[in-house]
Every structure is written in structure tokens, then in C-alpha cells.
Amino acid sequence: MSPGTAPGRPPESGAGACRACIAHSLLLASLGGVLDRCSGDRGRFLDLLALEGEALIAAIGGRRSQELHRQLRDMLSGELPVAADARSLCRHDPRYPAALHEPNAPRMLYLTCGPARLQLLTTAPVVAIAGAGRCSDYGAEVSRSLARGLAAAGVTVAAGLGDRLSRAAHEGVLEAQGASIAVATCGSDRAFSARSRVLLAGVRLRGCVLSELPRDYPSRRWTVQAAHRVLGELAGVLVVVEAQESPRDLALCGVARARGRTVAAVPGRVTSPLSAGSHRLLLDGASLVRGPGDVLELLSAASGSDAGAGCDRAGPGAAGRALPPDRLDRRLRSVLEAVGAGDGTPEEVSRGGVSAGQALLALSELELLGMVVRGAGGRYLPRL
Amino acid sequence: MLARAHAFTVDGLHARHVMVEVDVRPGLPGFAIVGLADAAVREARERVRAAILNSGFEFPARRITANLAPADLPKAGPGLDLALACALLAATGQIAGEGLQSHALLGELGLDGAVRRGGSTLAVADAARRAGLRGLVVSPPGAHEAGLIEGLHVAAASSLRSAARVLNGGAGDPVPASAALERTGTAEPALEEVRGQHHAVRALVIAAAGAHNVMLSGPPGTGKTMLALRMPSILPPLSTAEAVEVTRIHSLGGARVVGLRSRRPFRAPHHTVTAAGLVGGARGGVLGEAVLAHNGVLFLDEISEFARSAIQALRQPLEEGRIAIARARYAAVYPARFILIAATNPCPCGYAGGERCTCSESELARQRRRLSGPLLERIDLVAHMREPGTAGADAPPLSSSALAREQVAAARERQASRLAREPESLNGHLGPSALARHLLAEPRAEEMVRHAAEAGLLSARGAHRVMRVARTIADLGASERVRTQDVGAALALRPEAALA
Numbered sequence: 001m002s003p004g005t006a007p008g009r010p011p012e013s014g015a016g017a018c019r020a021c022i023a024h025s026l027l028l029a030s031l032g033g034v035l036d037r038c039s040g041d042r043g044r045f046l047d048l049l050a051l052e053g054e055a056l057i058a059a060i061g062g063r064r065s066q067e068l069h070r071q072l073r074d075m076l077s078g079e080l081p082v083a084a085d086a087r088s089l090c091r092h093d094p095r096y097p098a099a100l101h102e103p104n105a106p107r108m109l110y111l112t113c114g115p116a117r118l119q120l121l122t123t124a125p126v127v128a129i130a131g132a133g134r135c136s137d138y139g140a141e142v143s144r145s146l147a148r149g150l151a152a153a154g155v156t157v158a159a160g161l162g163d164r165l166s167r168a169a170h171e172g173v174l175e176a177q178g179a180s181i182a183v184a185t186c187g188s189d190r191a192f193s194a195r196s197r198v199l200l201a202g203v204r205l206r207g208c209v210l211s212e213l214p215r216d217y218p219s220r221r222w223t224v225q226a227a228h229r230v231l232g233e234l235a236g237v238l239v240v241v242e243a244q245e246s247p248r249d250l251a252l253c254g255v256a257r258a259r260g261r262t263v264a265a266v267p268g269r270v271t272s273p274l275s276a277g278s279h280r281l282l283l284d285g286a287s288l289v290r291g292p293g294d295v296l297e298l299l300s301a302a303s304g305s306d307a308g309a310g311c312d313r314a315g316p317g318a319a320g321r322a323l324p325p326d327r328l329d330r331r332l333r334s335v336l337e338a339v340g341a342g343d344g345t346p347e348e349v350s351r352g353g354v355s356a357g358q359a360l361l362a363l364s365e366l367e368l369l370g371m372v373v374r375g376a377g378g379r380y381l382p383r384l
Numbered sequence: 385m386l387a388r389a390h391a392f393t394v395d396g397l398h399a400r401h402v403m404v405e406v407d408v409r410p411g412l413p414g415f416a417i418v419g420l421a422d423a424a425v426r427e428a429r430e431r432v433r434a435a436i437l438n439s440g441f442e443f444p445a446r447r448i449t450a451n452l453a454p455a456d457l458p459k460a461g462p463g464l465d466l467a468l469a470c471a472l473l474a475a476t477g478q479i480a481g482e483g484l485q486s487h488a489l490l491g492e493l494g495l496d497g498a499v500r501r502g503g504s505t506l507a508v509a510d511a512a513r514r515a516g517l518r519g520l521v522v523s524p525p526g527a528h529e530a531g532l533i534e535g536l537h538v539a540a541a542s543s544l545r546s547a548a549r550v551l552n553g554g555a556g557d558p559v560p561a562s563a564a565l566e567r568t569g570t571a572e573p574a575l576e577e578v579r580g581q582h583h584a585v586r587a588l589v590i591a592a593a594g595a596h597n598v599m600l601s602g603p604p605g606t607g608k609t610m611l612a613l614r615m616p617s618i619l620p621p622l623s624t625a626e627a628v629e630v631t632r633i634h635s636l637g638g639a640r641v642v643g644l645r646s647r648r649p650f651r652a653p654h655h656t657v658t659a660a661g662l663v664g665g666a667r668g669g670v671l672g673e674a675v676l677a678h679n680g681v682l683f684l685d686e687i688s689e690f691a692r693s694a695i696q697a698l699r700q701p702l703e704e705g706r707i708a709i710a711r712a713r714y715a716a717v718y719p720a721r722f723i724l725i726a727a728t729n730p731c732p733c734g735y736a737g738g739e740r741c742t743c744s745e746s747e748l749a750r751q752r753r754r755l756s757g758p759l760l761e762r763i764d765l766v767a768h769m770r771e772p773g774t775a776g777a778d779a780p781p782l783s784s785s786a787l788a789r790e791q792v793a794a795a796r797e798r799q800a801s802r803l804a805r806e807p808e809s810l811n812g813h814l815g816p817s818a819l820a821r822h823l824l825a826e827p828r829a830e831e832m833v834r835h836a837a838e839a840g841l842l843s844a845r846g847a848h849r850v851m852r853v854a855r856t857i858a859d860l861g862a863s864e865r866v867r868t869q870d871v872g873a874a875l876a877l878r879p880e881a882a883l884a
Contacts, residue, residue: 361872378768
């Protein structure tokens with residue numbers, strides 16, 4: 001028998017979640033198709049998620065209402081198909097993250113670690129890094145270096161898991177030996193693509209993968225938006241690294257704004273469609289982020305003077321860098337400047353009067369110094 | 385009466401000696417050929433009978449048995465016609481038998497007694513010389529080809545009558561004057577036509593100098609194919625031994641041989657090619673593209689579109705420089721040592737990693753997966769090409785073919801003198817231990833590679849490849865030792881980490 005208890009009553013310590021909350025998460029799972037259809041209307045969809053079991057069935061149950069009512073009753077009184085375990089918690093649990101106490105917050109969180117670790121991670125300031133589903137090498141590099149710097153300063157970085165930008169953020173955290181929170185769009189046990197499996201193992205080792213859905217639930221259209229709302233509420237500051245100017249990419253910012261979170265954005269080139277969304281956010285009053293330092297400033301501004309306690313502010317921008325640029329000799333500095341200005345291919349570097357052989361040598365030296373990285377297509381990018 | 389004649393049957397690239405024995409004795413008139421003859425050889429009966437009669441000789445109304453020894457070697461093709469006819473004439477005393485002892489015969493007979501080419505003359509002539517025969521009787525066009533083999537008396541015979549005259553000690557027919565030897569022609573695409581793209585041109589020169597396999601990566605329309613087509617023009621001309629080998633391969637492939645090939649082969653199979661198409665199929669079948677590219681260049685455009693099996697089939701030639709084919713009842717080894725040029729888009733749209741890239745993540749992952757794998761482990765350097773833009777169209781060419789060829793030849797000479805005591809003479813073919821012996825790197829250069837490996841930029845194999853390319857760059861720069869700038873350039877040209 002599961003350790004589930006009567007609805008509404010907080011569970012005993014260490015014993016996971018209450019029966020009503022588990023039943024609710026299972027109800028959501030069985031309503032997947034309807035929720036997918038409803039998720040087109042973003043504003044109403046989040047209100048929908050705030051509904052309690054019976055009201056939810058009444059709202060969208062349709063022809064299956066009867067059957068769903070019966071299912072819900074069975075789950076509340078009889079055997080639960082999913083046993084609550086020590087790695088899940090419901091919102092009645094005292095260890096449930098305080099930031100998520102909103103009406104439409106998930107009732108259940110399924111984790112890959114004990115709730116104590118999540119509690120620890122969420123007592124530190126949380127910064128979410130998000131952006132476009134598709135990003136450039138620049139976006140991935142910025143995301144990685146931001147995450148690295150923030151993790152080194154003791155901030156908990158939260159991000160999705162499905163897209164490259166989020167993965168870059170987790171990679172950055174792991175580079176700094178930090179712990180991150182990954183908000184999954186499917187059940188937390190369902191391994192993501194082969195690409196992210198290794199990364200996921202790293203995240204699980206020190207951080208946490210969380211999902212509001214039962215462990216083996218697949219990713220669906222509606223779960224993407226549901227994960228956005230978790231991410232947007234969990235974090236004190238949301239940093240958008242690269243986003244297109246589309247409702248899809250900016251939906252997350254809407255959630256964070258509505259909850260009074262600070263939204264910040266990393267600028268790109270004005271000609272880049274992948275940065276158009278970030279620029280729109282900046283125009284609308286989002287804070288500008290150039291590096292981890294700017295985010296730390298925002299954190300302390302966002303939650304009073306004592307916020308950011310436990311944050312190590314020592315030179316986050318210099319993390320992982322061997323030499324500051326002003327210590328470089330002139331030859332390397334001019335090449336670094338060219339790369340920073342977007343002239344990242346050897347061909348473009350040597351257009352500035354450097355011979356072809358010298359350009360290749362300088363780029364390799366800078367790469368060995370960790371100041372540039374070679375992206376796809378042989379284009380070098382500056383590391384932040 | 386019994387008579388013997390020397391002949392050859394072609395098996396793979398090699399001609400094998402066949403002794404044609406003809407026995408004529410009283411009995412029910414008939415003509416039987418034994419000794420694993422294929423359909424073309426069995427049909428020789430009709431050709432030989434008509435040719436003998438139409439040449440004014442007498443065809444005996446007796447029992448004729450022809451044996452092709454060794455009996456367990458399958459014989460193919462019509463090239464044995466002439467030997468059969470001459471042995472029959474000798475067995476019936478219509479020609480003297482002495483010439484048959486010292487001459488090999490090759491040719492297909494027409495019904496009127498005309499002698500045709502009948503197979504790869506070059507391979508047969510080479511085998512005849514090795515077999516210690518003094519001469520070879522072939523058709524006049526074939527006499528040209530056979531004449532490329534030194535130390536063999538080649539006699540042309542345009543008809544069965546002329547062949548009989550040669551075997552009786554007479555002179556052969558005149559060999560028709562052929563077109564001039566095929567030369568590195570004026571029509572060959574030249575490097576000076578490539579404007580801009582200096583880094584890709586430079587990578588090509590490095591690849592040519594060290595026989596490195598190279599990948600050209602870039603969006604469509606940046607001139608990847610244009611560049612690859614110019615690779616043969618910067619390679620040194622074939623040496624005589626290489627030329628004989630290449631000519632032999634191509635004469636087997638059915639090309640008309642008018643002289644030794646001096647141009648390096650350039651083969652560019654379409655990406656729908658099968659594994660058998662690349663390495664060659666069954667007996668007597670068409671030679672594979674990889675074999676035809678021997679001593680030259682194999683260009684695989686859109687490498688990510690090639691079938692996995694076709695790419696896998698290239699592993700052996702890339703590692704060993706030869707192809708061993710084993711089919712149900714047939715095995716052969718072909719030489720196949722070539723420089724591989726692979727061309728690809730970095731991603732389906734061509735702008736991978738940039739702001740203009742419109743590929744989804746799964747598309748990028750699929751492309752990466754297709755580009756990784758066993759073949760690409762053999763790629764030493766990658767040249768990333770970008771759209772030249774408006775500036776590129778007026779950019780001066782980096783080098784001319786003649787100049788680049790000189791540089792390549794000089795670099796190859798340096799390698800050859802350094803590697804004089806190794807079986808390989810080019811950096812691209814060196815294994816790890818041979819490379820370590822002949823690297824001669826400055827301490828700082830070695831440290832640079834070590835540093836890169838520690839920083840996670842290079843795998844062990846990747847470090848080895850970077851060293852190999854750096855050695856070639858140093859050779860191009862006429863430097864005894866590998867310097868930091870050589871390693872720096874090699875690092876910037878290294879394949880992606882996914883390929884390392």
C-alpha cells in the first residue's frame with residue numbers, strides 16, 4: 001500500500017506525497033489529448049491548470065466526464081496505480097519550493113533526488129536560463145558561460161532540458177562543478193534523447209531533474225507550456241539568451257512577468273532573427289545582461305539587500321579564463337577583437353591584414369588559452 | 385598430332401598463364417574444348433573454324449581436342465581464340481611450331497580471320513614478360529599498349545595469316561601511327577581559376593603534399609566541387625611504375641589505351657553508388673571507383689548522402705591502400721591508394737551555427753551522426769568554406785597550379801628523403817610509430833599539442849592527425865623541424881570534435 005494519506009492532509013515526514021495530489025497528476029496524464037488542444041490558448045490554459053480535480057473534469061472532460069469521475073473516485077479511495085516514493089513531493093509538503101506556491105502551481109513534483117536536495121537548491125537564489133528552441137553557436141556559448149559563472153557564484157541555475165540552449169546551460173553548470181535544476185517536459189524517469197543522456201546523468205548526480213508528471217509520461221505539447229510555468233515561477237530572475245520574436249519563444253517571459261519575476265535578456269546582433277525576441281524584451285523594459293555579473297546585480301536588486309547571500313561575487317566574468325585580454329600581446333589581441341566583432345572564420349581574420357598562416361596560429365593559440373571556441377562551420381566565437 | 389601455344393586469361397588485374405594444347409587424331413570429326421572455359425571461350429570453336437577456312441588454311445575433318453591448362457583455373461573471354469587457332473594449325477602441320485614455344489598469343493578472331501584486341505593487352509604483356517616469354521603476338525591496336533612493357537618483342541598481327549607468318553619467323557604487320565601520348569592537357573582545370581577561398585586552397589595544397597584525406601565543408605555554391613576538380617593539377621605527374629599500374633587498371637576497365645597515362649585519375653562517383661560500385665564486384669565485372677582512383681583522387685561529393693555500406697566498404701582501401709574482394713567462387717586483390725576528398729554541407733541549410741541557420745536541432749544531430757563514423761576517422765583535415773560574398777569574386781587567386789605543383793613536389797621530395805628507410809614515403813600514410821620517429825618537432829610545438837589534448841580539444845587519434853598534418857605543413861614550409869606555427873595551422877584545420 002502506498003504511503004498516501006487522506007486528501008488535503010499533509011503527509012508524514014519523509015513519506016512523499018498525499019493521495020489527492022498523486023491522483024491529480026494521474027488525471028492530468030489521462031487528459032493529455034484534451035490539454036494539448038487547450039494549450040493553444042496560452043492565457044486560459046494556465047488557469048485551467050489551476051483547477052482542482054472535479055472542476056477540471058467538468059471543464060474539459062467532455063464525453064469522458066463520467067468515466068473520469070469514476071477513475072478519480074477510485075484513485076482517491078482504492079489502490080493507486082502509481083506508488084508515491086521518497087523522491088516525490090506534493091504541494092502540501094513543507095519542503096515544497098516556496099516559489100511555486102501559486103494557484104496554478106503543480107500539485108505534484110516527481111524528482112530524481114530526495115526532496116531535501118531540491119529544498120537546498122531552491123533556498124539559494126534561482127536563475128532560469130531560457131531561450132529559443134533553436135539557437136546559434138553564440139547563444140549556446142553565452143548560455144554555457146552564464147551558467148558557469150552563476151554556478152561558480154553559488155546561484156542555482158534552472159533550465160529546460162529538451163533544447164540546445166538549455167543543455168548548454170547545464171553543461172556550463174557542470175563545468176563549474178555546480179548543481180542545476182532541469183525542468184523536464186516529460187516524466188523524470190523517461191530518458192531524453194541519446195544526446196542528452198550523458199548530460200542528464202551529470203545533472204542527476206549533483207542537481208535535480210523535476211517534472212510534475214508521472215515518471216514514464218511522454219512529452220506532449222501541453223507539457224512544454226506546463227514546464228514553462230514551473231521554470232518561470234521557480235526562478236527569481238529569468239534570463240533569455242536568444243529568442244525569436246514569436247509567441248512560442250516569448251511565452252515563458254509572459255509567465256515570469258505575470259508572477260512578478262525579473263526578466264532579463266542577452267542582446268545579440270540587431271540583424272540576427274534569433275535575437276529579435278531578446279531585443280523586443282529589452283525594449284519592453286527587460287534588464288540587459290552581458291555576463292554573470294549583471295545577473296548577480298539583478299538578483300540582489302530583486303530581493304533586497306540580503307539576497308544573494310551565499311553568493312560569491314568574486315570575478316564571475318573571469319571564470320575559466322587563463323589570461324585577461326589586456327595581458328595578451330598585440331597580435332593575439334587584434335585577432336581576438338576580430339573574432340569578437342563577428343569576423344570568426346580564418347578567412348575573415350586574415351582579411352584584416354594578418355597572413356593566412358598567422359591567422360590560423362593565432363586562432364589556435366587563443367583556443368588553447370580558452371578565449372575562443374571553434375563552432376560549427378569552422379567559425380570561431382569568443383568565450384565570455 | 386599435338387601442339388601447344390602460350391596464352392593468358394585475365395583474372396582481376398592479373399593475367400594468368402594458360403597453356404593451350406590441341407590434339408588432332410583420326411576419329412569422328414568434332415572439336416571439343418575442355419578446361420573450365422566460359423561461354424566466350426566455348427564459342428571460340430565456331431570462330432576458329434570459320435577463321436581458319438576463310439584464311440585459306442585447311443580445317444581438319446578429324447577429332448580435335450583442345451585442353452586449356454591448368455584445368456582448374458576458370459578461363460574467360462575471347463582472347464584465347466588466336467592461341468587456339470595457331471595451336472590447331474601447328475598440330476596439323478600447316479605452320480612450323482617453333483614460334484609457338486617462345487611467343488604468347490592474344491586476340492579474338494573474326495570469321496574472316498581478322499585479329500581483334502581481346503582483353504587487357506597491358507596486363508597480358510606484363511605477365512608474358514614475367515613468364516619469361518620472348519614475344520607476344522597481338523592485334524595492331526594492342527601492339528601499342530603491349531609496347532609499353534619493356535623487354536618484350538611485340539609483333540602485330542592483323543589477321544590469322546599474319547600471325548602464322550610471325551610464328552614462322554616472318555615480320556609482323558606495321559603498327560598504325562597512334563595519336564600522341566595523353567599529356568597533362570591544356571583543358572585541365574587550373575587552380576588560378578579559383579578566386580579567394582585561400583584557406584581551402586591552402587588545405588588542398590597541404591593534402592596534396594602529404595597525401596592527406598581532406599574534407600571540404602561549406603554551403604552550396606562556395607566552390608567545393610570546383611576546388612576538388614583542381615586537385616589532380618597540383619599533384620606531381622605519375623612515375624613510370626605508377627603510370628603502368630594506372631594504365632593497366634584503366635585498360636582493364638575498358639578504356640582505349642593509346643599510351644601511358646600521365647594524368648592522375650580523378651573519380652567522382654555519384655552518391656547513389658553502391659558498395660560494389662565503389663570497390664568492385666564479381667569476376668569480370670566493372671572495376672570499382674576506388675580502384676579506378678588508384679594513385680589519384682577519389683572525390684565524394686555530398687558525403688553525408690552516401691549509403692552507409694558504401695562508406696564502410698572504403699575502410700580497407702583507406703587503411704591498407706588495397707581492396708581484397710572475396711565472392712562465392714572468386715577472390716581478387718586490387719590496388720587502391722588514393723587521396724580522398726569529401727565534400728559536405730555543414731548542415732542541411734548550409735549555415736550551421738550561424739544566425740541564418742534554419743535547421744532544427746534534430747536535423748543538425750542527424751547531419752552530425754551521418755558525418756561521424758569510420759570513414760571520417762580517416763580524414764586528416766577539414767577546410768571550412770564560406771560564401772565569398774562580393775569581395776571574394778574579385779579576390780586574387782592564392783596560387784597557380786604550376787606553382788602549387790612545384791611546392792607539392794618539393795614537399796614530397798623532403799618527405800621521401802626523410803622517409804627513405806620506411807615503406808611509406810608520404811606523411812599521410814604514416815602510422816603512429818613511424819610518425820613519432822620522423823616527426824622532429826620543436827619542444828614548444830609538441831607541448832602545444834599536449835596542451836590541446838589536455839584542454840579536451842583533441843583525442844589521442846586527433847593529436848596524431850594534427851601532428852601528421854603539422855609535419856606536412858612544415859615540409860611545405862621547407863622546415864626541418866615542426867614549429868609552433870605548423871601545429872597552430874594544423875589545429876585550426878582539424879576535423880570537428882564529433883569526427884575526432
